[in-house]
Amino acid sequence: MLIKKAEDILSSEITPKSLYLNRRKFLAGAALAGAAAATGAGLRELIAPSTTVFAGNKINGIQKSPLSTTEAVTPYKDVTNYNNYYEFSTEKDEPAKLAQKFRTRPWKVKIDGLVEKKQELDVDAIIKMAPPEERIYRHRCVEGWSIVVPWIGFSLSELIKRVNPTSKATFVEFTTIFDPGQMPGQMRNVLEWPYVEGLRMDEAMHPLALLCFGMYGEDLPNQDGAPLRIVVPWKYGFKSAKAIVKIHFTDKQPLNTWNISAPREYGFYSNVNPNVDHPRWSQAKERRLGEFLKRPTLMFNGYDQVASLYSGMDLKKNF
């Protein structure tokens, strides 16, 4: 029998009140939609545009994780309306609007390369592989801002163990869906599509590396990478590929999209590192959304437990 104890209540169910306010606003907005233009609600939408989000379904049986931070969670409204998701748009406030009709079911993920059994898995089968955990992680963008997000998923290693990569597999490559009909940003060659990211095998197997399908207690919103993404909290945000359709095991270091776009500026590793600046701007500090003063950026974004993965490596060269 499942009886919820007080300490089992997830912080995400309590903290971001804005989520619930947001829903109320959504409902109110729907009720008023007809009269909106006439009553001046249209002006209100102009002033505070597009903070409505399709609230996903609640995920049941979420477990807490000791890997979570206790820092204040960024409001849901910010995490869902400030998105670097170039497949939809290079403007951060656009994906919230443009991703609303993005189809996340049916969704297959191809597993291939150096694995014992190449296969296509249904995303719902993947989600059921292990119990969902809430992981409240710091998330640091290469642009110098950061957020704290209560992601939901389980360690990427759970999936990797189940698909049995061969002993030759030393890297994993993640490919985002290519569908310009649904993703208008892909109609422009701002980046090389489809988006590809990669991890070294030991990085991918680290318990912190998350296979993610939800946040704030619910399904992942489309603009945050639904239906399936990875979250690698000690690396800059662009390493955490969204809307994944292919997981490829290989013995060669993958070329990741931003590295192809500007090799001098974005490396394969892209670990958060306050001592290695982006060639054009400093990485020593960051602005946590919602805070006025910048705070110092921490080595590996504060996840010191990954340091051993890089012992003996020159992180200035392997940026």
Add this chain to the structure above:
Amino acid sequence: MLRYLKPVLFLACLAPLGWLVWRALHSALGANPIETITHNTGDCTLTFLLITLSVTPLRKLTRQYWLIGLRRMFGLFAFFYGTLHLMTYVWLDKFFDVHEMLADIAKRRFITAGMTAFALMIPLALTSTKWSIRKLGGKRWQALHRLIYFSAAAGVIHYIWLVKADLKKPLEYAAVLGVLLLYRLIAWIGLRSAAVDKVRVSEG
């Protein structure tokens, strides 16, 4: 015409600031308000520089010579929004950390370009009065105020150097600036050949 138009345009030029303040008061600047303010004031600076630069071609092509009476106002608004943009950086972004800012100016080429663009506007704003024109003499004043070409170019380069991958918006500014500078180049060549012809005629 100018007497009625100028106050109206003056208020219109303040509208972007009013809109920004309004949104700030209604917490509608998005998830990263300081970034929004920085981008907004930067866009306004470039836009007003380009508006200022279009006055001369416009008045000559349309033969509406009275338009010259608006140029100083537009130029000063470019300086005004440029100052706000710089203040956003100095105050909201760097929080008056002089050491950090000096390091930025030296190391970050997009900051270097932006600071250059702003620095070049200072003498123009300072000599924008009628008194300065008289004091400097028309020719010298005009020569000095050609600095706006370099300021605008540095401003556009500042924008190009700061974006990550999507060059669309900075290149739009660059294209408009290119057209406005090309007009001047063509006008200058035309003037020169006209002058040469004059000399030939007088010699012949």
